Amino acid sequence: MSKLVTNGKVWIDGGLREATILIDPAGKISELLTPEQAAERTADEVIDAAGACVLPGGIDMHAHLQDGGETFFQGTCAAAAGGVTTVVDMPPYHACTDLKGCLRRKELAGRECVIDYCLGGGIVVSWDDLNSLDEVAAFGAPYFKVFMPADPPVDTALLWACVQAAARTGLRLALHAEEAAIINPIVDWESPLGFPRARPAVAETSAVAQVLEMACAAGAPVHICHV
Numbered sequence: 001m002s003k004l005v006t007n008g009k010v011w012i013d014g015g016l017r018e019a020t021i022l023i024d025p026a027g028k029i030s031e032l033l034t035p036e037q038a039a040e041r042t043a044d045e046v047i048d049a050a051g052a053c054v055l056p057g058g059i060d061m062h063a064h065l066q067d068g069g070e071t072f073f074q075g076t077c078a079a080a081a082g083g084v085t086t087v088v089d090m091p092p093y094h095a096c097t098d099l100k101g102c103l104r105r106k107e108l109a110g111r112e113c114v115i116d117y118c119l120g121g122g123i124v125v126s127w128d129d130l131n132s133l134d135e136v137a138a139f140g141a142p143y144f145k146v147f148m149p150a151d152p153p154v155d156t157a158l159l160w161a162c163v164q165a166a167a168r169t170g171l172r173l174a175l176h177a178e179e180a181a182i183i184n185p186i187v188d189w190e191s192p193l194g195f196p197r198a199r200p201a202v203a204e205t206s207a208v209a210q211v212l213e214m215a216c217a218a219g220a221p222v223h224i225c226h227v
Contacts, residue, residue: 001025001043001044001045002022002023002024002025002043002044002045003022003023003043003044003045003046003047004020004021004022004023004038004041004042004043004045004046004047005020005021005023005047005049005054006020006035006038006046006047006048006049006050007020007035007048007049007050007051008020008021008049008050008052008053008054009052009053009054010032010053010054011053011055012032016053018035019032019033019034019035020032020033020034020035020037020038020041021033021054022041022043023043025044055083057083057084057085057086057115058079058082058083058084058085058086059084059085059086059087059088060079060084060086060087060088061088062088062090062120062174062225063075063079063087063088063089063090064089064090064092065087065089065090065109066089066091066105066108066109066112067090067091067092071112072089072108072109072111072112072113072117073112073113073114075087076112076113076114076115076117077114079115080114080115084115085115085116086115086116086117086118087113087115087116087117087118088117088118088119088120088142089105089109089117089118089119089120090120090123090145091105091119091120091121091122091123092123093122093123093125093147093150094122094123094129095122095123096119096120096121096122096136096141097121097122097123097124097128097129097130097131097132097133097136097144098122098131098132098135098136099132099135099136099138099139101122102119102121102135102136102139102141103139105119106119118141118142119139119141120141120142120143120144120145120174121133121136121137121141121142121143121144121145121171122136122144122145123144123145123146123147124144124145124146124147124154124158124162125146125147125150125154126150126158127158127161130161130162130165133165133169133171134168134169136169136171137169137170137171141171142171142172143171143172143173143174143223144162144165144166144171144172144173144174145173145174145175145176145225146159146162146173146174146175146176147176148175148176148177148178148179148180148207149176149178149180149183153180153181154180156210159210159211159214160214163211163214163215163218163220163222164218164220166215166218166220166221166222167218167219167220167221170221171221172221172222172223173211173215173220173221173222173223174222174223174224174225175207175208175211175222175223175224175225176225176226177204177207177208177211177224177225177226178199178203178204178207179202179203179204179206179207179210182200182202182203182206183198183199183203184197184198184199184200185198204227208224211224
């Protein structure tokens with residue numbers, strides 16, 4: 001079906017301007033039309049976007065879905081309601097650190113997701129999680145994650161091994177950067193400020209500095225999460 005999205009404001013050449021979007025039967029934007037041009041065109045469906053801005057769908061690169069109480073169906077419905085049209089799932093511990101786990105999660109996501117989705121590689125918190133990252137890379141995951149303040153924490157030796165694995169496989173290492181030794185466990189956890197007071201800025205910045213030096217040495221692709 002071809003579609004016309006009329007009367008909405010579209011970001012064109014550095015500003016919001018009223019324009020009509022023509023979408024061809026393949027689902028691609030084929031033309032941006034002035035109101036005068038749009039009056040002469042027809043389509044299978046016309047969507048009146050009066051009073052709204054017409055924007056591209058958002059991409060959430062780090063969505064914790066099917067983890068705890070929320071399902072893929074619930075999470076992607078919430079994403080769609082907020083204008084997010086693609087999510088990259090961040091699986092829980094050990095769920096996608098090998099091909100078998102990736103395929104299980106793909107089957108579940110394929111049944112429940114109502115928008116486009118992609119599966120991130122599993123969270124690395126132990127040496128065993130590194131054994132099959134080559135399979136995860138071949139599967140097509142865009143990254144794997146390292147969660148430094150796990151129990152037990154990810155130490156320097158394991159972090160260096162993760163950086164080397166990223167360099168070898170091409171998988172981007174997404175780092176939850178918190179040096180566990182610097183986290184302060186003695187705070188008032190009943191206070192809303194308990195969590196930030198437990199985590200001084202240096203817990204993050206020292207971890208980031210360390211992994212960036214490692215990444216430069218190994219030639220590894222790295223992304224710092226939650227900055």
